[in-house]
Amino acid sequence: xxYRNTLTTCTYCGCGCNLFLxxxxxxxxxxxxxxxxxxxxxxxxxxxxxxxxxxxxxxRLKAPLLRKNGELTEVSWDEALKFTASxxxxxxxxxxxxxxxxxxxxxxxxxxxxxxxxxxxxxIGTNNVDHCARL
Amino acid sequence: xxxxxxxxxxxxxxxxxVTAVVALVNANGHVAPCLFQKGDDLSxxxxxxxxxxxxxRYPLNKVLVTISRQYPDEVLGVLVRGCDxxxxxxxxxxxxxxxxxxxxxxxxxxxxxxxxxxxxxxxPEDCVAGETHEEGISQKGVQEIEAMDLSKRFSFWLGxxxxxxxxxxxxxxxxxxxxxxxxxxxxDLVSKGDLPVxxxxxxxxxxxxxxxxxxxxxxxxxxxxxxxxxxxLYKKTSGIMNTEFGFTSxxxxxxxxxxxxxxxxxEKP
Numbered sequence: 001x002x003y004r005n006t007l008t009t010c011t012y013c014g015c016g017c018n019l020f021l022x023x024x025x026x027x028x029x030x031x032x033x034x035x036x037x038x039x040x041x042x043x044x045x046x047x048x049x050x051x052x053x054x055x056x057x058x059x060r061l062k063a064p065l066l067r068k069n070g071e072l073t074e075v076s077w078d079e080a081l082k083f084t085a086s087x088x089x090x091x092x093x094x095x096x097x098x099x100x101x102x103x104x105x106x107x108x109x110x111x112x113x114x115x116x117x118x119x120x121x122x123x124i125g126t127n128n129v130d131h132c133a134r135l
Numbered sequence: 136x137x138x139x140x141x142x143x144x145x146x147x148x149x150x151x152x153v154t155a156v157v158a159l160v161n162a163n164g165h166v167a168p169c170l171f172q173k174g175d176d177l178s179x180x181x182x183x184x185x186x187x188x189x190x191x192r193y194p195l196n197k198v199l200v201t202i203s204r205q206y207p208d209e210v211l212g213v214l215v216r217g218c219d220x221x222x223x224x225x226x227x228x229x230x231x232x233x234x235x236x237x238x239x240x241x242x243x244x245x246x247x248x249x250x251x252x253x254x255x256x257x258x259p260e261d262c263v264a265g266e267t268h269e270e271g272i273s274q275k276g277v278q279e280i281e282a283m284d285l286s287k288r289f290s291f292w293l294g295x296x297x298x299x300x301x302x303x304x305x306x307x308x309x310x311x312x313x314x315x316x317x318x319x320x321x322x323d324l325v326s327k328g329d330l331p332v333x334x335x336x337x338x339x340x341x342x343x344x345x346x347x348x349x350x351x352x353x354x355x356x357x358x359x360x361x362x363x364x365x366x367x368l369y370k371k372t373s374g375i376m377n378t379e380f381g382f383t384s385x386x387x388x389x390x391x392x393x394x395x396x397x398x399x400x401x402e403k404p
Contacts (some may be wrong), residue, residue, distance in 0.1 A: 001155055001170055001209070003170035007163050020167055022201070029201055032193065032308070033358065036165045036185045045361035046302045 004028065007034060012047040013133075019044060021052055028052040066071045088124065097125035105132045136242065141177045141216070143240050147212050148173040151304040153238050156212035157198050159183050159199055165189035182214070183241055184263065189216075189248040194310035194354055196222040200231055213237045213364040218252075220259030221350035221385025222310045228389055240310070242265045251369070252353055261340040276367040277374060290370075293334065298361035305341065305355035305365055311348045313385045318344065338368070347392035350385045 005020035017040035022030040031052045035042035064080035065072040102112045102120040117129045147153045159181040160169035164183045183192040199213050226232045243265030249257035259269040349369040356366035376382045379392040
């Protein structure tokens, strides 16, 4: 009977509400807001209340997918990275750096977002840096 | 008070009267629901008090239902306050829990908390700790709103409901809500994917469903990010049930809700 309430931060937006992921014997059963946390004081939005649903979802990606002949097929990380790098290089050379846009995310860490914009500005050479919230 | 509870829980676990106990714990700087099993460290047990009494309460009945569904043959202990006891009585009546598989560890709420909650009965059946105070505190919250004239009351409530962000927090935290198909997700009543929420259908649907179900724990009120005075609304609907049918959910064991009976109206007390 392994019942746990794991304290964690919601990944959906930059607010940082703290909640407990309730699990019983390794399966997530629900979400409860943390009442004593200063950020959300026991309250959550609808996305926060349903955080437990996506964590163990079957629909989550487990491998990189590449579109081949119109269909998304699983490929290795090497192939996916090679494809991305060579095409970004090609687009930069043919259409210029500003032909590429970068969309950062509230679901990743500040450090990952920093790397994203550094790559955009230093490696590709564009200021086209925006955020998934604007989609 | 907490020492008595720790002692009782230790007792129950050691003797094997229960397989595990649903209570609260102080961990990582916060209060969280926790399952204690034999041999577990009880030193960080919490009763749901952080800054002031009762400000870190959680729906422990809900945790109990989650666990007992997976382990229907195990006897489980649970920490209960007056409201939790009422909740258990309702859950037994609605076949969500087996009373033979539940052992309560009761605490009486202090006067300050009972006053703040305007609680009808701030102590459970079997109290292990805490002084029991008198029942029947006057419902000033409801009276204040009833003091307003009808049109002012109407705009007051519409104003409150319009703050709703449709987080479903009130429903998700409620220890009495367990319907697999919730009316609040029924497209005929509440449109999906739309904001603002259907006013006042959403809140009144919930209020009507809570009329014979709500045990006045106040967790919905505390979970609302828009500070809508849900508790006082549900106190009013429960009050109507009491006036018309002499029924208050959870006060008497095995009492069926008058709203679930078909036929001539039950006799008034």
